[in-house]
Amino acid sequence: MGRIVFVVTEDLYFYSHRLPLALAAKKAGHDVVVATRPKMRAAEIEMAGIRIVPFEMDRRAMNPLKELVVAFRLARLFREEKPDLVHLVALKPVLVGNLAARIAGVKRRISAVTGLGFLFTDNGRGGFLLPFIQWLLTWTMRGSLVIVQNPDDGVFLKRLGISPKSLRLIRGAGVDLSRFRVLPELKTIPVVMLPSRLLWDKGVGEFVEAARILKARGVMARFVLVGEPDTSNPAAVSKEKIDEWTDEGIVEWWGFQNEMEDILPQANLVCLPSYREGLPKVLLEAMSCERAVITCNVPGCREAVVDGENGLLVPPRDSIALARAIEKLLLDPGFRRSLAKAGRDRARRLFSVEKVVYETLGIYNELLYKTRA
16 A cells, blocks of 8 residues: 555645545555645545645746746655655646656656646647747656546647657546436526636637527527636636626626536536537536537547537537537427437446546556556
């Protein structure tokens, strides 16, 4: 058995995406610690038996000198905790955490790339620093085992120089189907929901424009945004813009919601017109509730959805195509329900949390026991 230290920027993300894995690792006999910012879910994590080491890491910062200081702080934490394995989740912890692990002499490292983030959704992001960031990311990940959530990200990282031998594909963080009950659609005006952090990269602008198009055509539906602007992300939609849309009567804003198993069944249709993802958990949750989904034909999203089988795929940044897809499913409830039923079956077969936990524990064993042999 060994000590596993997770490095995650936010405790909310760890709670929603990695807690089942941490608990399974603990049950298997490992000592599990998470280095994160204790803000929203720290009490629940510690009540579950996972120790938190407070650690601040700004997801938005890209100053190389400041990040080097963060890496040395994290290296000091690693020296104190003496992990047998570090599990670094998302791009900033992967970048800074691998550097810290090298400084501290931690040899067993997992780099979990949960998506290539705002820097890689638009060539203009990151400016002149982008080639340097890509090179640094590749250099720091060398010697670690890299988990990607979709094949497209694996191909991209190979092009950047990551060895195919160090890559593993595990599809997302998994979904707990027992939490998401299958309930009939409400017999009211149909609800079309976008549940996500409110970022331009999630297609929020296209969703609002599609709503505007359909309302102008007289389509009867309520268009709902569920989530908050992520102020740590440069692509965040401003609160002023959200207020402008709601005042106009185009969309409703339900804000941040903790219990998505209660919120998603209120939708007739779930949309995530994102520009790029790792593998969006909210789509898997919607599928588990037997709700049809519409998303974009981009990396990550097309892993969750097979066009015409359990949802519809549309081109990214195309509000007209999105409006057509929404209208098609609103006007054909029989087709919508058939997509929804196929979605839950696909979630059960491919994306269950039990499957993801089993595959990840296998990687822990590979690293901890093979390298000790």
